[in-house]
Amino acid sequence: MSYRQKGTDPSLDQVWPTVPRRYCARHLCKNFKSEYPGILMHKLLWAVTKAYSAFSFKKALQKIASTAGLGAVKWFKDIGPLDRWTRWKFDCQLSCDENTNNFVESFNNTIGVDRSCPILTLLEGVRRIAMVRHATRQQLADQWVEEGICPNIRERVRVLTKESRKCHAYPSGRGEYEVSNRRSMLPVSLNS
Structure with a gap:
């Protein structure tokens, strides 16, 4: 994963021509915001980079075109191959759809x-x-007082248990139920 610095792609093409690589969407976002500022444009960029299908990708690009014009769409076309920066084109054999390098940034910060x-x-x-x-x-x-479950998980279970008191189970078949946290109108039988 790279930031698309000048010279990176040609160098990697010489050393590892067949190794797949990606561009960090966070760094793409930073470059995009310099030309197309605003919260809406920021959200639209992430919609394009995180799209899981060709349909949602095209829809997000159309939204950008209608909002910022064809210049913004050209900006995306100039980035490079789609399989390097948008999820829906990532190689499925890699079993990873991550398009940011947050882990690397965190690791570099940790090792100092x-x-x-x-x-x-x-x-x-x-x-x-x-x-x-x-x-x-x-x-x-x-230092935990009780053994077994850590305090953080115990607290989360307590909160979920408290929230589940508002849920209602509606039978939908043999041993199957639909659970809802809203009180809804149950159908009333005319025979009763």
Whole structure:
């Protein structure tokens, strides 16, 4: 995944010509906002990049064309091949539809100054970060009053249990029910 910096694609074409690659939609968004500012344009860009079908992709592009004009549609055509930046064209064999590099950004931020070190020093830094994180979480888990479910999950279950009190189950067949959190009118039999 790249930011489409100049020279990146030609270099990757020389070294790994058959390896699929993608462009980070967050960085595309940043470039798009410089030419087409506004919250609506921001939402429309994400609709185009996150589209799961050709239909929703074309619909989002039509909305952009009607909102910002054909210049915005041309901007998308100039990005490059669709399989590098929009979900509906991603290779299904990769089993990943992620179009941002948030994980990489987070990882780079976590390893900090170790990024600029030789590889063995970098790996030692990553090992240390993982060790400290694991030990910290283990210490927190040791402080739990009750065993079994962690406090965060226990609280979520408590909230869901409280919310489920407002739900109603309506029979829809043998052993099957429709559950709704709204009180609706049940059909009344004329024979009763």
